[in-house]
Amino acid sequence: MLANSAPAGSPAASVLGASQTEYWGMDFSFLPDSWQLLDSVQDGEYLILRVQDQSSSHRCPHCQQPSAHVHSHYVRRPQDLALGQRPVTLLVHTRRFRCLNPACSCVTFAERWPDWLEPHAQRTCRLAQRQSQVALQVGGEGGHRLLQILGEVTSADTLLRLLRRLPLPEFTTPRxxxxxxxxxxxxxxxxxxxxxxxxxxxxxxxxxxxxxxxxxxxxxxxxxxxxxxxxxxxxxxxxxxxxxxxxxxxxRFHLFGNIREAVETWLRHHREELRECPDPMPRSSPPPDRPLAKPAARPRRTTTRRRLRVVVARRAERAQRYEQVAGLFAAGHSFSAIARQVGLARSTVTEWLRREGFPARQTPPSSLTRYAPFIQARMTQREWTVTQIFDELVQQGYGGAFSGVSAYMTWLREGHEPPATVDQLGVALSREKRLGVREMSWLFTLAPDRLTPEMTRRLGLLVNRWPQCQTTYALIQQLTSLLRQAPTPGSSLLTTWITKALNSGMAEIQRLGRSFQKDFAAICGAIESPWxxxxxxxxxxxxxxxxxxxxxxxxxxxxxxxxxxx
Missing domain, CATH: 3.30.420.10 (Ribonuclease H-like superfamily/Ribonuclease H)
Known part of the structure; x- marks a missing residue:
């Protein structure tokens, strides 16, 4: 074999020409001990090594009897690990031996190298092992791209086949x-x-x-x-x-998720409490940077009336769909069947049917919300104009645009409830940020010591002015604190909480209590066990x-x- 350099007069030195001297610095000790390197040829980017086993005899794989009777020869062309970034192909001159045991069922057999080259394999064992590990870490397509860079080109499907051949590890049954x-x-x-x-x-x-x-x-x-x-x-x-x-x-993670979902559903059914301005800050005087002079532009009636017709038509269509949904539900249809027939999402059908009456859209308050009683009272008088009412609103502290007041009054004149959003883009609103359902449900489940001052203030805006919310918040905090203290004895405390939840009178909290009652043993395990x-x-x-x-x-x-x- 050749290792680092071939000595003068050796068979390898006699066949390796001067053009192959660039490979003399390489170590070929990776070859099996019985193999001899006969020749080396460079074919483009590929390095082809011709090798042959020098053993005089081999054992029959069936009867294990040695034989030196050569029957025939053939050449195998497996791929091996790249040298540098040059792909390596081995030309293995393989012999077939005749089995000398007359009782053996095998007549001839090929010489084998179990730790180096499997029968019929197209790659050496060490190349297959490396490619299997590459596929194991980065997958088929990723391994295909990586091996292209390393000079060991193969397809993604081949990598997956090699990966599927790996034996799975044995395991003991976990406690x-x-x-x-x-x-x-x-x-x-x-x-x-x-x-x-x-x-x-x-x-x-x-x-x-x-x-x-x-x-x-x-x-x-x-x-x-x-x-x-x-x-x-x-x-x-x-x-x-x-x-x-x-x-x-x-x-416990899923239990907290169940609690938050129950609170979110409950808050969604009382969305009007969240959308009401919780901390109004009326201004006694107009802002110093806004002039009192009214704009010269007249109301854009065409745009407002067109929008009015579109919104009213959409409201009527939505109301008609709700009546259709309610009728199908009364007829005994399932939520999924109703959703398919009406053309709505199943979640929308579920949300509509859980409410009592038509679910009107809830939009955030506008800058005119606090002045709505004044505008409506002023419009009942005999003499008024939009300009006069706008001037009076400015005197009271209104900081919005003239077009917003005009559009708002157009809705009232047409006999429709105006949308709460601001008509004119860019109008600065001096109101509290809307309390979101998901945000508030998250604040309900957080521990009080983890709340920031802003979170505490926003939570207090809702809890301190709504008695039912105080009861719900107390119940949720009792349950979440019980789960946070795990592991601790808590079966009696959980029983007490379930009783309070069932007597709370709130459908969503009662539903949560019933689900906990049904899975009582597992939830007690979550409280009392460290797992x-x-x-x-x-x-x-x-x-x-x-x-x-x-x-x-x-x-x-x-x-x-x-x-x-x-």
Whole structure:
């Protein structure tokens, strides 16, 4: 063999010409000990090495009897690791031997190198191992691009085939199991990920999130004592069926999510309390930088009247759709069937039917909202003009535009309720920022010591002026503080809270209390046990990253390889 340089008079030196002296500094010790380098040829960017095994005999792979009787020869052309950035092709002169054991079923056999080159393989074992690791880390397409730079060109499909051939690691049944779902296609198909929470390792992936699938896995792998899961009813039934003696723990992250969703739904049904200006700041005098002189422009009646007709028509169409939805619901149709027939989203149908009466659109207040009583009273008098009313509003502190007052009065003259938004863009509003439903539901669940002064002020604007809100906020804080103190004995406290929620008289809080009552044992486990699904969520994020590397097209077997072996 050749290592660093070929000695004078050696077979390698006799066949390597002067044009190949650029390879003399390379180390060819990677070749098997019994192999000899016969020749080296440069073909474009490729380096071709002709090698041959110098052993006199080989053992039959079936009967293990040695044989030196050569039957025939042929050449194999496997790829090997690149030297520098030059792809390497080996021309392996392979011999076929005749088996000398008459009792053996094998007549002839080819010489083999188990740790170097597998039978019928198109690449050496070490090249296949490297390409498998590249595919394991960056996927098929990413690995194809990376190996092109490294001089080991192969297709993405080949990398995925190599990846699927890797054996999956063995695992022992975890004592504490974390269960969560992940999506193959968002809102279409989902799977289940199983985590050993003590070893911080992914155990297995399931093809769906059905109760029967989880129960079957638990029955095949007995020994699970604690199972942390989300609030899914399928996982609860699967755990009860597959491991009835295991303690179920509802994940605290999902519990906080359920609480926030209940508060958000409750606030959405009382949106008028949020959109009302909570802290009006009337101005006794006009701003110093605004002149008292009125603009010379006249109201743009054409634009306002056109907008009025469009809005009124849309209101009538929306009211007609609501009547159609209410009629279909009274006839016994499901929400999904109503949504398909009327042409609305199912969430819109659900929101409409949960309210009592036609759900009028709620828009934020405008700069004229606080002056609406004055304008309406002034228009009941016999003599008035838009200009006169505008001047009087300016004297009272109105800082908006003349066109806004004109459009507002046009709506009133036509006998319609005007929209609350400002007609003229660029009008500065001196009002409190609107309290958003999602923002307020988030503030309800935060601990008081985590609230900033601005958060505390905005929360107080709502809680201090609305008695029902004070009751809801107190209930939510009692529950969230109980979950934050985990692990702590809390079954009696949870029972007390559920009783208060059921007696609160608020449908959304009562619904939350009933769901907690139904899953009482698992929620008690969340309060009294230190285990949670935190690291399970982290593994789901890792799985999402792997799927994004594969452009979201990873199948179950491929995902298993990448998440269990990487």
């Amino acid at each position: 504490v199991l974390g269960v969560d779902d992940f999506c193959f296609r968002r809102r279409k198909t989902y799977g289940t990920i199983l985590i050993d929470l003590e070893r911080h390792q992914v155990v297995d992936l399931l093809q769906d999130r059905e109760a029967a699938t989880l129960a079957r896995w638990l029955q095949d792998h007995p020994g699970v004592e604690v199972m942390s899961r989300d609030r899914s009813g399928e996982y609860a039934r699967g755990a009860a069926s597959g491991a009835p003696d295991a303690q179920q723990i509802a994940d 949670s699904n935190g690291q399970t969520e982290g593994q789901v994020n890792r799985l999402k990253l792997i799927k994004r590397q594969m452009f979201g097209r990873g199948k179950l077997d491929l995902l298993k390889c990448r998440i269990l072996l990487a």
